[in-house]
Amino acid sequence: MRFPYPTGSSAVPLFLAPMAGVSESPFRRLCRVWGADVVVTEFLSAEGIRRENEATISKLRFGPEEHPIGVQIFGADPVAMREAASAVTEVFQPDYIDINFGCPVKKVVRRNGGSGCLKDLDLVQEIIRAVVQGTHLPVTCKIRSGWSEEMRDPVAIGLRCQDAGVKAIALHPRTRTQMYTGHAHWEEIAALKAALEIPVIGNGDIKTAADALRMREQTGCDGVMIARGSFGQPWIFRQARALLDGQPMPATPSTAERFAIALDHARMVQAYEADPIGAAIEFRKHLGWYVKGLPNSADLRKQLHAVNSFDEVEGIFARYLESDWAHEAAHDATHDSAESASEESHAA
Ligand SMILES: Cc1cc2nc3c(=O)[nH]c(=O)nc-3n(C[C@H](O)[C@H](O)[C@H](O)COP(=O)(O)O)c2cc1C
Incomplete structure (x- = not known):
């Protein structure tokens, strides 16, 4: 499945997830160096962009080496979202605009932003259409599986998003009420992939490079997005890339x-x-x-x-x-790699 923006030469691109207070320009650049194919800014308020709020605008800065990069925006007012998309396109020229329909934070959902939109799929479509109108760039979105357990239906949400004009979709398969508890339901990524014509990016609970490979194998997702698994270990991208390409995994740094x-x-x-x-x-x-x-x-x-x-x-x-x-850490590392070599030889 073709992505609507460049993703490098990899068959299954790896994404650094949008993360407020974490996926800032220096960390995005570091992860690019360590093998992330695509990065996304943290979510930025459409109102803040429209009003040229200084803090919001400063988070829009990115360097040429960060491309391909998406700018993620959120808000529940279609007009504000259209204007924000248009301003971002004109001034910052990212590779795509991503709409956040996943943020579970109270301050955001209280105004129906982020995952708050998932309670009203007509509004979701209205927002997408408005953003598409405001930019010539590809528009994508990131969703959760629904607002609550009762409203859980990622396929229905994904179909409505596709119908309204998004060109790729990332799914974090938890509901808003789950916040970060329980586990991510990867089978919902597989179901979304089977139902949609646009690329589907899987996200949720990838803690190691082996998890990235497992997600790809279990869901058939077109891309893999890593959030918390990148904390303190940007090399996870290089390791995941190797496993996805059928190569031996590079050693974890000493x-x-x-x-x-x-x-x-x-x-x-x-x-x-x-x-x-x-x-x-x-x-x-x-x-x-x-x-x-x-x-x-x-x-x-x-x-x-x-x-x-x-x-x-x-x-x-x-x-x-x-x-x-x-010295103890060095000893542990030698011990671990000897153990895993022995396990591999037993498995072979
Ligand atoms: C500190 C933090 C900030 C986040 N900020 C955003 C954000 O700005 N936009 C967004 O779409 N998701 C945001 N998320 C959600 C992640 O992108 C991702 O969907 C979630 O953490 C699940 O993936 P993981 O299990 O790989 O961490 C954030 C998550 C964390 C932990």
């Missing part, structure tokens, strides 16, 4: 390599953000994710969650690498 990638990320953030202290504080969450699972990570995370500058981070990483904990 502790020292992980820290070097985290520092690369930090430098990109430092160069991008105007306020260095604010940027370091905002970056603490990424630091916590980069050290997840390491020996003594609770203590390491505590130190990292207190930093006010990127220089402090370098010092903390350097001390950890000299400590016994790092």
Whole structure:
């Protein structure tokens, strides 16, 4: 199935999911380097774009190396959505416009934005048609499986979206009332894929590269979108790519390599953000994710969650690498890879 925008040479493109406060320009660029084929901005309010709200507009910035990129917008007013799509197209020239019909956050759904729209599929179609009118770019959307368990019907929602003019659709198969609980119902991705003529991107609960392959095999989805699974491990894209292409999976970076990638990320953030202290504080969450699972990570995370500058981070990483904990991590990694090699030879 052909995507309406460039997706690189891969048969099954990998997407970095839109994530508020996470899929910002530096992280998007890092994930592109590590093999994400397509990236999407976090969701941006159509009203904010229309009123040229400074905070909203600043989140629309992206660099040439981020293409192909989609800009995701949300709102329940078709006129505002049309005008926002038109402004984004003219000023920022992304590869496509994505409409958010999935956000479960109260502040958004209270005004019928995000997944709030899923209660009224006539409104969903009205919004899509308005956005299509406002741009010459392909229009796509990201949905949940429905508003509630009683209203759960991703195929009906997807057919209405396709009928109104979207050119690809991403499904996170949970309902709004589920928020992030339970598990993503991948069988609904398979059902949507079987019912639609446009490309379907599967999303939800991909924590490892092997999960990406499993989703593709179980659902036949045209693309795979990773959100939380990219936290602190942007290399998941390169590993998933290899598995999808039938190649051996590249090794997971060592502790020292992980820290070097985290520092690369930090430098990109430092160069991008105007306020260095604010940027370091905002970056603490990424630091916590980069050290997840390491020996003594609770203590390491505590130190990292207190930093006010990127220089402090370098010092903390350097001390950890000299400590016994790092030797234990190296030992664990050798042990793990020996174990998995032995498991593979038993399986063969
Ligand atoms: C911190 C965070 C922010 C998110 N922000 C957005 C957003 O702006 N737009 C959107 O469509 N989905 C957003 N999502 C939902 C994700 O794109 C994705 O659908 C969801 O996390 C399920 O995928 P996963 O299991 O791979 O995390 C967000 C999720 C998280 C965890």
